[in-house]
Amino acid sequence: MSIMNSINTDFITDTGVTVTPTTVHIGAEIGGVDLRKPLTGDQVTVIRQALNQWKVVFFRNQPLDHQQHINFGRQFGDPTVAHVVFGSDGKYPEIYPITKHRTSFASRPAATRIWTDWHTDITAAVNPPFGSILRAVTIPPYGGDTQWTNMAAAYRALSPTMQSFLGTLRAIHRFKRADSGKDAQAYNEKVNNKALISEHPLVTVHPETGEYCLYTNSEFVQEIVGLTKAESDLLLNYLWEHCIRPEFTVRFHWQADSIAFWDNRSTQHLAIRDVYDTDFDRELYRVTLNGERPIGVDGKPSKSLSGQPIGTIKKP
Numbered sequence: 001m002s003i004m005n006s007i008n009t010d011f012i013t014d015t016g017v018t019v020t021p022t023t024v025h026i027g028a029e030i031g032g033v034d035l036r037k038p039l040t041g042d043q044v045t046v047i048r049q050a051l052n053q054w055k056v057v058f059f060r061n062q063p064l065d066h067q068q069h070i071n072f073g074r075q076f077g078d079p080t081v082a083h084v085v086f087g088s089d090g091k092y093p094e095i096y097p098i099t100k101h102r103t104s105f106a107s108r109p110a111a112t113r114i115w116t117d118w119h120t121d122i123t124a125a126v127n128p129p130f131g132s133i134l135r136a137v138t139i140p141p142y143g144g145d146t147q148w149t150n151m152a153a154a155y156r157a158l159s160p161t162m163q164s165f166l167g168t169l170r171a172i173h174r175f176k177r178a179d180s181g182k183d184a185q186a187y188n189e190k191v192n193n194k195a196l197i198s199e200h201p202l203v204t205v206h207p208e209t210g211e212y213c214l215y216t217n218s219e220f221v222q223e224i225v226g227l228t229k230a231e232s233d234l235l236l237n238y239l240w241e242h243c244i245r246p247e248f249t250v251r252f253h254w255q256a257d258s259i260a261f262w263d264n265r266s267t268q269h270l271a272i273r274d275v276y277d278t279d280f281d282r283e284l285y286r287v288t289l290n291g292e293r294p295i296g297v298d299g300k301p302s303k304s305l306s307g308q309p310i311g312t313i314k315k316p
């Protein structure tokens, strides 16, 4: 199967799937495929190649229901439980609702902290999901976009000296506590009950592309092992700012039936919170695909300090 470069920016494969990059470093829109139907092996290969290259791929006009969403995900990996800490809904245990007020998921405490900061999904686990697939159902007429950043590009932009130093370091990832809000206590109880804490390398090797990726995010990482608090805070704050330089990022404007599929091994993402300044609703659903332990540039894997690896949901 070949990929033909037709008009420089648009790749049409002989499967009929089109891959149109959205920025230089990250993001591509994929067309010519109906995700409600089972994909051919070649279509899966093209989408996976696009994901590896562009880190996040977007699809438009894909009116999937929950089951079709899960089936789409299964062609790329094993779905995890909806959320390892907040649990799942009985009928579709793989589906995690991401709604403005988080009302549609009984076991998930209401949003005491309005969504999250820049992050990679569930890096408190020793085997964070490798991929996440988010499907839009209710979308505001404007606002409520999502951004992703390419952590391999961010790594490549550092000096060789900084790259070597970071390659020797590891950091601790855990859930933040909620400090205020009416449901803070319930939220903290859930997080404490699971007590997921892991030590990951600060630079990981992507298992499919071999790229070196910065592996840190301000939502889950609190300290770098072996540095003083002042050293660790300064370095982390520098890296978090560096990672989200505009040229490493893409911003996606959702429509109903849009889908974003991203690689958690090489990206961070951010749900922009402007929608909280409006009365607009926003409702999306996510399926995450099980991942392996990240591996550092020294060949050493991540280590669990507390809690169990994330499990999968087998096909019934």
Ligand code: SIN
Residues within 6 Å of the ligand: 098, 116, 121, 132, 134, 145, 146, 269, 270, 271, 272, 284, 286
């Ligand atoms: C997520 O953080 O996984 C969801 C991002 C979003 O709601 O845009």
